[in-house]
Amino acid sequence: MMRLKKDDKVMVIGGKDKGKSGKVKRVLYAKDRVVVEKLNLVKRHTKPGMDQAQGGIIEKEASIHRSNVMLYCDKCEKAVRSGVRKMGDNSNARYCKQCEELFDK
């Protein structure tokens, strides 16, 4: 199972933003979804209220299902499959299966 964390660099592999990459802003563990900065934007209509006098349309990131993103490897310059490796101090580190570069340092 792929593990994603906040600040991971990911690439979208499905849906309307396919091929775009960005940084994970939030991980919704219970829903198996992630929110990626500036990706999967949806328009929300806002009503005039306390903080906005006019109301209008704002763009907000909607969450993306985990199966639609992959970790992006800076070294390979593409989305890659990742594995998990036990480190010397018994912690788990994710690595790129292509070039063996560690994602967790």
Ligand SMILES: [Zn+2]
């Ligand atoms: Zn790599």
